[in-house]
Amino acid sequence: MKFKPETLMGIAFSIAKESKCIKYKVGCVIEKDGSIIATGCNGTPxxxxxxxxxxxxxxWDMNNPAHxxxxxxxxxxNEIHAEMNAIMTAKENIQGANVYVSVEPCNHCAxxxxxxxxxxxxxxxxxxxxxxxxxxHGVSVRHITFEDNK
Structure with a gap:
């Protein structure tokens, strides 16, 4: 089955809701050859x-700069990023895969x-x-506006 990019991004946003981070909830979906091979959200081991x-x-109060x-x-x-959680749980090699993530990857994940x-x-x-x-490094990168329907 061929998923639309918006569908896969919607799944990434749904996965993000599972994160137990109080500041950023990030979700990631890895798709290869029409199948979802991994998902991940940011969190602790x-x-x-x-x-x-x-x-x-x-x-902690996230309105307080010290907190x-x-x-x-x-x-x-302590926390593992969504992309890394997805990579580590992938059902197969991610070479040639397409990644959908709710937030732009940091340099380490990139x-x-x-x-x-x-x-x-x-x-x-x-x-x-x-x-x-x-x-x-030759990866096709696309930024899309996606409004999560919370």
Whole structure:
């Protein structure tokens, strides 16, 4: 079955809702040869405290700049990005696959997608700087506006 890009992006946004991060909820879908071979959202390793649990324990308020900084530092140490969760759970090699992610990949994820040999990456929200890196390495990159129907 051939999925439309908007359908796959909608799935990425649905997967993002499963994230337990209090600040950014990111979802990723990897499609190859008409089949979805992986999905992922950002979060902590299985069995670890998740971001929401840590935020509750620390009483983080994301309107407070100091708490946002604490979250960022904690997240950099503890959370796995949606793209990496999808890559690690893929049913098959991602070479030649198409990736749909709700937020532009960061440079670290972009490097892993390039190394994995993906053919294209489509994203909705600009945040990272990974698009230019992927383009320089031959990955077709497309930014589409997608409004999640929450």
């Amino acid at each position: 299985t069995g670890s405290l998740n971001c929401c649990q840590v935020a509750d324990a620390n009483k 946002r900084l604490e979250h960022r530092e904690w997240s950099e140490i 490097k892993n997608l390039v190394q994995g040999g993906v053919k294209s990456v489509t994203y909705s929200h600009s945040k990272g700087a990974g698009a230019e890196f992927m383009k320089r």
